[in-house]
Every structure is written in C-alpha cells, then in structure tokens.
Amino acid sequence: MKYVDEFRDGTLACGLARAIAAEVRPSRDYHLMEFCGGHTHAVSRYGIQDLLPPNVRLIHGPGCPVCVLPIGRIDSAIALAQEHDVILCTYGDVLRVPASERRSLLQAKAAGADVRMVYSSLDALRIAQETPDREVVFFAIGFETTTPPTAAAVRQAKALGLKNFTAFCNHVLTPAAIRGILDSTAPEGTGRAKGARLDGIIGPSHVSTVIGSRPYEFVAEQYQRPVVIAGFEPLDVMQSILMLIRQINAGRAEVENEFTRAVNRDGNHKAQTLVAEVFDLRPAFEWRGLGVIPYSALCINAAYGDFDTERRFPIPYRAVADHKGCECGAILRGVKKPQDCRLFGTACIPENPVGSCMVSSEGACAAHYTYGRYRDYRDAGPTRKAVND
Amino acid sequence: MCLAVPVRVERLLDNEMAVVEMDGLRKEISLALVDGVREGDYVILHVGYALTRLDPEEAERTLALFAELANRLDDLGEVRP
C-alpha cells in the first residue's frame, strides 16, 4: 500500500537503529512515552523496543480510546440498551469492554438488547433513517480523531430533521490527558513520583492531523519535556525516537513534527470548526486509570441539545472501581507494564478480557499479549520461568 | 479503532462523498471534514471520514531523510549492531 510500505522498510529501520545507537549516551536512561494506542500497537507489532539500546525505554501511554473509558460509562450504555429499548450503535471494540460484574455490551446483545456494531457514525445515522419508529443512540467514544465524525453526524441529523437520533457523547481530549499524566510525574530526584518518569513524549499521529501541533506546546513550555509528533509506521516511530533523543541530549524541550506529510501546527480547521459548533467542554470527566480530569471531555451543546442522549434519557452516572487485581489504571499512567499484572495471560486474555487494556489491539495488554509475550519467555532464559507462565 | 489508513480518492460523488481505493478494495467515504480534495489525492481515512490530505512532497522528503541518515552512517564506517 502506498504511503505505508515505504515506511516499513527493514533496511532503513536498521539504519535508523544505528543512528539511534550512535546518539544515545550510555551514562543516562531515556524514558519515552508513546501516548497513542496506535503507536503502542506499532511498537509491539514491529518489535521496536528490540531495535533500541537497553537504556531507551518505551512506556505505553493512555491513548487507547476504549482503555480509558470508565466502567460507569459502559454501564450507562448497557442500561440504555436494556431499559430504554433503544438501538445502541457503537464501534466494534467498545462491545467487548468489561463493565460492572464483567458484563459487556456484547453480552447485553446476546441477552436480547438491540446493540449494533457500526464502522462509522454515518451507519448509525442511516439506521435511524431506516427505522423511524425506534430511538437510535450512537454511543460515541474516542479522542479528537473520532470527534469530528460524531459532530458531522449530529449536524446532519439536525439538517435531516431526524427525531429519533441522539449521540451519547464520551469524547475525550488528548492534551488534557497528557497534562494528567505529567501532573502525576514528579521531577527527577525528588523521590515523590507516583507516576512514571518521563523524559519525552511521542505525540499522536492522527489526533494531531485534527488538532495540529500547537496544543502540545504547553508540554514543552510548562513541563520542559520534548514532544515529537510521529507518523504511524515503524520508521516514523524510530525517527521520532531519534529526534527526542537529540533534544534530550541537547537539553532542549520543543514540539517537533516528524509526521509532516499529514500534520502542521494549526491542524484541520474545518474539523475544528465543526467540533466547536456541536460540542461544549465538560467541566469534569472520569477516565479509567487517570481519575477525574477537569475539562478533559466534550458534551453536546445546547444548540444541538435535541440530539444529546444525556438530555433525552435519564442516565445517572455511577463511578465503579476496576476489577480487583486488574492493573489497567497503573498501566495507563505508565507506572506498570502488562507483565506486572498477575492476571495477564491467565485469567485475562483478549478473548475474555478482565480489564479494558486487553480489549482493543491498541491496548497495552492486548498488544503485549499478541506480539510481546514471547520476548518475556526469551528474556526469562532457559532456567527461569517467564512471567505468568 | 484509532487505526487510520492512507487511501487514494478515485471518484468524487455528491453530498461530500467519494469512492476511495485501498489495495484494490473500493469504499465510499465522507469528505465532509476536508476541503478541496481532488481525484487522485491521498487522504487519511478514519471511521468512514477523510481526516486530512496527505502531502506527497512531504512524504518524499521524510523518506529521503531516512535514506540520507542510513547512508551517512555507512560513509562514516559505523559498526553495524
């Protein structure tokens, strides 16, 4: 595929690996967080950690949309489908996220609720047009990439005068989550860190096509950490790691952009305008693992209130603790690795996830289960048993 | 679900829609979020919508940068890991 295969070239990857090895200073460590779940997936799938010197550590971040959705929100969606008899449409990964008592939307569907998987918000809109006698709810989740498509659907619903379509908005904001993560880290040497140590951030690809690189500038200015916005493919990630290492070595903290073929400083103005037309900021929103973060999510504004599920149906929100033993929260903050969870690969596998990080291929646990766990065996050596053997 | 892929716009349709081609597969997508897309352009497709246009010149430049880096290390006679 054009613009994909060229960015996966093995020879060039080796070249980049050597360039990184040549720049890395043996006297220090480099802790780099890839924020986005797509990067987590690429890092695991292409074994990028194996191409890096041992003192360059990649830490998985919270940028996997289904991973950060708290249990209470899925409970609300299940209640909508079961108690209000709506047609609940949502993206595929959402169906398997464990909610209270390990129930999921998929189970609700099996028990008779009308839950439908859609590929796009447009599909939900079409279902609403085709079934005018039923209420259709689009359970909208995701970061700034999926937000404009939801806004477009809501605006179109209004234009079409649909009376039976609403969106249950759970869209969240990347910069707020990065701030949440950075606030959980303490400066080096203070010994107070409850979060991960972070020397730099690999910035999201597709979120940045929408919001541009400007919204990350506070990371450099207020937190003195470098950010490099990276394309999706393995060579992009390697090049971005090299750019971060150069910044760290030079004592710089700037926002740089490796993904110039799709991202600029201002982002997609048309998409931003549409989002601003339909949504307002929520004063507070609960994230799985990160807790309540102020102004970190969106809700539908008054002008489009007729298309807001939360105004049409009474859906009380109840915060619910994660499954005991599930380490998703710590993993999403970058403090723990999937291998640190005692349920990993035993009680919790992608076919039967206990926590949200095992659901989507972008989740840290699922990515590590699919691609990385063999390395645990190898690293454990012939005499020691691998983690969770 | 955050996965997004570069696709080629094959044909523009009414209502800000278009037919795109990816690895021989054809699909109808929405161009409602991007202005000025023309046939033959590459866009990044995500949940049925084009998120942005892909800049072919910038793509070439990035690839050239990778190659240059690899060559420079060869010239320096860097030991391969």
Ligand code: SF4
């Ligand atoms: S392995 Fe499963 S239970 Fe453990 S942290 Fe990951 S998702 Fe949670």
